[in-house]
Amino acid sequence: MSQDYAIGERTAFMGIDDKARSALRDLRPVIRAEIGKALASFYGKVRTTPETRAFFSDERHMDAASARQQTHWSVIAEGDFSDDYVRAVRAIGQTHARIGxxxxxxxxxxxxxxxxxxxxxxxxxxxxxxxxxxDSRQAGEAVAALMKAIFLDMDFAISIYLETLDNERKRLEAEQQAAQARQEQVVTLLARALDRLASGDLLARLDGDVCSEFRKLKDDFNHAVELLDQAMCGVGGATEGIRSSTEEISVAADDLSRRTEQQAASLEQTAAALDQITATVRRSAAGAKQAQDVVAGAKTDAERSGAVVSQAVAAMGEIETSSREIGNIIGVIDEIAFQTNLLALNAGVEAARAGEAGKGFAVVAQEVRALAQRSAEAAKEIKALINTSTKQVEAGVNLVGQTGEALRGIVSKVAEIDELIAQISVSAQEQAGGLHEVNTAVNQMDQVTQQNAAMVEQTTAATHSLKSQTGELVRQVESFRTSAVRRSEPKPTTRIAPAPVASPPPRPTMRPGSAAPPSRSSAAVALKEEWREF
Structure with missing residues (x-):
C-alpha cells in the first residue's frame, strides 16, 4: 500500500473533501495569526512539566522546535496533504519514537x-x-475542517510512532536472533573446550571461527588456558623438586630426631654424673675444711708443747744449777766432816794423854769421830748421787733441747701443712662453685635439649604430613594434560641414608640434686606455646 493510497484512505474516511480543504485554506490567516500564541501556551506547560522539560536541552532548542511546528501548521493550513506533508509527519513520528x-x-x-x-x-x-x-454554518464547517486536520495529523503521528516502534522491535528481534545464534555457536565451542578442560586437558583451545564481538572472548580464553598450562607446567616441575626435597627433609628429620633423643639421654646421664661429682667435691671441700681446722688445732697444740718444753729446759737448767750448788754444799760438809774427824782424833789423843780423866772425853771424841766419818761417807754418797743426778739432768736437758728443736720443726711443718690444706680447701670450694655453675648450665642444656627433642618430634610429624600432602599434590598435578614433556615414570628420589645411631642408654629416673625431667606431652605443649608466641 502506497503512501498516497494511505493518505487518500484516511482523508476519505475522515471526510476531508474539497469542501473541507477549501474551508481549511480559508483559515490560513487565523492559523498564521494564532499558531504562535497556541505554541507559546503549549511550551509554557512543557517548561513547567519535568517529564517534558527533560526532552529539551535549553531555550534555543525549544524555540527551534516551536519554529518547525509553526512551519508544519502552515503546511496543514494549505490542505494539500501531499507527499511532502506525509514525509514531514513521518519525520516527526520517527523523531518522537527515537527520543522516547x-x-x-x-x-x-x-x-x-x-x-x-x-x-x-x-x-x-x-x-x-x-x-x-x-454564518454559523460556515463557522461550523471551518471548525470541523480544523478538527479533521488536527486528528489526521495526530493519526499519522501516532501511526508512524507505532510503526517505528514495531520496526524497531522487529529489528531488535532479528538482531537478537542473530546474536543468539552467534552466542550459541560460541557457547558450543566454549562448552567443548571447557569439557576438555574439566577432564584435565590443558591443551584445549577455542579453535573455531567466531564473530568479531566474541573474538576477544576467544583470545582471552585461549590466553588464560595457555597461562594455566604454563602455570601447571611450572607447578609440576616445582612439585617434583618439592617432593624430592621433602623426602630428603623427612629422612634428615628422622635422623635428627634419633640423634636428638640420644643426645638428650646422654646429656641427662652427664648431668646426673656431674651432680654426683659436684656432691663428692662438696664433701671433699668440707673434709678439707675439717682437716684445716684439725691441723690448726695441732699447730696450736705443737706451739703450746714447744713452750712447755722450753719451760722444762729452763727448769732442768735451774735443777742443774741447784745440783751444782748442792754439790758445793756437800763439799763443804765433807770438809767439815774431815776437820771434825781431825778434831775428834786430836781430842782422842789429848784424852789418852789425860788418862782416866780424859776417858769420858775420849768416848765423846770417839763418837764424834765416828759421826764425822759417817757424815763424810754420807756426804760422799750424796756427792756421788748429786754427780749422777747432774749427769742425768744434763742428759735430760740435752734431750729436752732436742725435743724442743723437734717440736719447733713439727710446728713449722704443721704450719706448712696448714697453709697447703687451706689452699686445698679454697681450691675445693672454687671447684665446688664451678661445678655447681657447670651443673646448672648442664641442667639448662638438658631442659633445652628436651624442648628441642619435642620440637624435633613436631618437625618430624609436620615433615611427614608435608610429604603426604606433597604426594597428593603431585598426584593432582599429574592428572592434568599439559604441553610439557613428562617422563612416563618419575625419577626415583635419592634418599639420604641416615647415619648409624647407637641405641640410647637407659635414662635415669631421677638425678641427685635435680627435679624430675618434664614429660614429653607437657614439654610439647610448652614448646607449642613458645613456638606460637615466636
Whole structure:
C-alpha cells in the first residue's frame, strides 16, 4: 500500500473533501495569526512539566522546535496533504519514537494547540449579533475542517510512532536472533573446550571461527588456558623438586630426631654424673675444711708443747744449777766432816794423854769421830748421787733441747701443712662453685635439649604430613594434560641414608640434686606455646 493510497484512505474516511480543504485554506490567516500564541501556551506547560522539560536541552532548542511546528501548521493550513506533508509527519513520528516521547504528551499538545485554534476560529467567524456578519454554518464547517486536520495529523503521528516502534522491535528481534545464534555457536565451542578442560586437558583451545564481538572472548580464553598450562607446567616441575626435597627433609628429620633423643639421654646421664661429682667435691671441700681446722688445732697444740718444753729446759737448767750448788754444799760438809774427824782424833789423843780423866772425853771424841766419818761417807754418797743426778739432768736437758728443736720443726711443718690444706680447701670450694655453675648450665642444656627433642618430634610429624600432602599434590598435578614433556615414570628420589645411631642408654629416673625431667606431652605443649608466641 502506497503512501498516497494511505493518505487518500484516511482523508476519505475522515471526510476531508474539497469542501473541507477549501474551508481549511480559508483559515490560513487565523492559523498564521494564532499558531504562535497556541505554541507559546503549549511550551509554557512543557517548561513547567519535568517529564517534558527533560526532552529539551535549553531555550534555543525549544524555540527551534516551536519554529518547525509553526512551519508544519502552515503546511496543514494549505490542505494539500501531499507527499511532502506525509514525509514531514513521518519525520516527526520517527523523531518522537527515537527520543522516547510517549503519545500522551503530544496528544496533550494537540489538545492545547487545538483548543486555542478552535476558540480563535469561532471567535473570528461566529456572528456577534442579529445584524452582524457571519454564518454559523460556515463557522461550523471551518471548525470541523480544523478538527479533521488536527486528528489526521495526530493519526499519522501516532501511526508512524507505532510503526517505528514495531520496526524497531522487529529489528531488535532479528538482531537478537542473530546474536543468539552467534552466542550459541560460541557457547558450543566454549562448552567443548571447557569439557576438555574439566577432564584435565590443558591443551584445549577455542579453535573455531567466531564473530568479531566474541573474538576477544576467544583470545582471552585461549590466553588464560595457555597461562594455566604454563602455570601447571611450572607447578609440576616445582612439585617434583618439592617432593624430592621433602623426602630428603623427612629422612634428615628422622635422623635428627634419633640423634636428638640420644643426645638428650646422654646429656641427662652427664648431668646426673656431674651432680654426683659436684656432691663428692662438696664433701671433699668440707673434709678439707675439717682437716684445716684439725691441723690448726695441732699447730696450736705443737706451739703450746714447744713452750712447755722450753719451760722444762729452763727448769732442768735451774735443777742443774741447784745440783751444782748442792754439790758445793756437800763439799763443804765433807770438809767439815774431815776437820771434825781431825778434831775428834786430836781430842782422842789429848784424852789418852789425860788418862782416866780424859776417858769420858775420849768416848765423846770417839763418837764424834765416828759421826764425822759417817757424815763424810754420807756426804760422799750424796756427792756421788748429786754427780749422777747432774749427769742425768744434763742428759735430760740435752734431750729436752732436742725435743724442743723437734717440736719447733713439727710446728713449722704443721704450719706448712696448714697453709697447703687451706689452699686445698679454697681450691675445693672454687671447684665446688664451678661445678655447681657447670651443673646448672648442664641442667639448662638438658631442659633445652628436651624442648628441642619435642620440637624435633613436631618437625618430624609436620615433615611427614608435608610429604603426604606433597604426594597428593603431585598426584593432582599429574592428572592434568599439559604441553610439557613428562617422563612416563618419575625419577626415583635419592634418599639420604641416615647415619648409624647407637641405641640410647637407659635414662635415669631421677638425678641427685635435680627435679624430675618434664614429660614429653607437657614439654610439647610448652614448646607449642613458645613456638606460637615466636
Amino acid at each position: 516521547l510517549e503519545p500522551r504528551w503530544y496528544i496533550g499538545g494537540y489538545a492545547v494547540v487545538g483548543d486555542h485554534l478552535v476558540r480563535a476560529v469561532i471567535d473570528s467567524m461566529w456572528p456577534k449579533g442579529l445584524l452582524a456578519k457571519g
